[in-house]
Amino acid sequence: MLFRDEAEFVHWLRQRWPDRAPGLKLGIGDDAAIVKPARDCDLVLTTDLSLEDVHFRRDLHPARSIGHRALARALSDLAAMGARPRFALLSLSIPRTTRRTWISALYDGLGRLAKGQGVTLIGGDTAVTASGPVMADVVAIGEVRHGLALRRQGAHPGDGLYVSGRLGLSALGLAFLRSGKRLSTGAPSADNLPAHDRRAALQAHLYPEPRCRVGMALARRALASAAIDVSDGFARDLGRLCDASGCGATIWEDCLPLVNAKAARDATPLELALYGGEDYELIFTVPRTRLSQVPRAIGGVALHRIGEIRRGRGLALLGRGGEAIPIEAGGYDHFRRSDRI
């Protein structure tokens, strides 16, 4: 049985989420939550949908991963604004046949990530359907000092172009999941990829780490002129940053942090990087005069200089031979395709 009634569910939730956090006046259990905002900060608000068979599949993704990813999507948006994540609300729609252990695992996944990022769940809504898909909508609320939030607009020709972490890893992890190649420790793999690389790819897909510390450090130092997170694919998201800033970008192929070439069988590492999506890394730009101040890494996450913002529109890939190839702003668009996962 799921829960006897809403009261039991709310009681269950409140036991897991103590009603205490700096700035929190009232959490789960009333008509709404009450928060006292920090005096010198703006509030940053975002909401992200995670839908069964669009953003996840219940036969591929464990419930813990579904909960983790639902929150990670929203926190990644806060990271892209340079905000410190503080609070979250979860609206959840589940079919009546769902088991309590499954719900519990979903909240565990969300809860672990929340704890690691200093986030408190302060409310939400729940609907039980006869047979509908699982749907989770996460609201995330963050804080950033007045005027320091990063935006998509603000990049200028000449600015350095950066990306954190590695690109294409999540898409590779999803490919492993799809092909049923789950991680069997120690066993030699068909595609000859070292186990730790496969583990990294699965981890990146199932439990992505939103780059909040990177975004917060960039905002605090006022180092980035613009930023966006990689959710729908590097090329598409970089295209959005460029469109908002009214400029184009050149990407240096040699400098892109790609996945191990051996791993990619259906797609090249470059294709995975450009169009893979769900990396939840940060793309950001830095004015030319401040390039020397960009550290190699923030909080253990490598920062790679991968190109330059330029006049005009569109993205071009500067290949190894020195030729510039225009690339499409491909990747995922909800209005174009009906199936994502």
Place this chain on the structure above:
Amino acid sequence: MLFRDEAEFVHWLRQRWPDRAPGLKLGIGDDAAIVKPARDCDLVLTTDLSLEDVHFRRDLHPARSIGHRALARALSDLAAMGARPRFALLSLSIPRTTRRTWISALYDGLGRLAKGQGVTLIGGDTAVTASGPVMADVVAIGEVRHGLALRRQGAHPGDGLYVSGRLGLSALGLAFLRSGKRLSTGAPSADNLPAHDRRAALQAHLYPEPRCRVGMALARRALASAAIDVSDGFARDLGRLCDASGCGATIWEDCLPLVNAKAARDATPLELALYGGEDYELIFTVPRTRLSQVPRAIGGVALHRIGEIRRGRGLALLGRGGEAIPIEAGGYDHFRRSDRI
């Protein structure tokens, strides 16, 4: 065709929602919205799901009503806290076959209510599914002076019990919709109910007016000791207020603002009032010493004294004969029934 791509949809949205409102620094179109909270206020946050075939039916509810109701649910939560509504975010999941005119009507309905209540849409998320149900999750953000927010807890034995507006009207409107008795102006109706009564019932169900002005006035005057809105049914929601406050309540049957008796054929006006739900009226309690300060109406909405908070637990209905009948805290509970509408 729905929209060519996400960019076109965001452009369409931004044309409808100008990026200007007091305290709004950045609205629709970036990774997140940025808000500058008022200095002397707490923020009140809530999120409410509206699911096809749970909260609405596409064959009964026009798209404009679906949009209106989705926002009204969330604003009613703010009203119950005494908060001034300020911002909203909408996460929307729609099947690919949805027409643009339908989407447009949904946003129209949401937009009109938002405008009337001083609310600006500042963000959201959208997913397009192959064939899934329509789902709207609305986040609403309001402001209330530090320490003045109303809560479910705080009622004490001896406090007067009040409700705004009328109870059971929305359930009656839904009954009209279900039975196909749409409003035909002037034509004599089968159940002999005056046309203006039927119109009021349909209006209450399709376009409920959240009682934000009532809640704000109660909070500003620090008049209410506790409050909750009627979403799942008067008896259930009053039960929640009583549980949170650790007390019981006596309801005076004679004083309940019921619907016209001629209208109710499948249920009595009393049953509609106690268990109907979706009235989005406010239940609130007032300390005995301040009863004389409660106005008869706030902003044209009548306030009815309908009973008293008492020691112990449970709800009792004091009938016309003077006998007290225990009543169940019935009404809607998502974990108990799979169909609502």
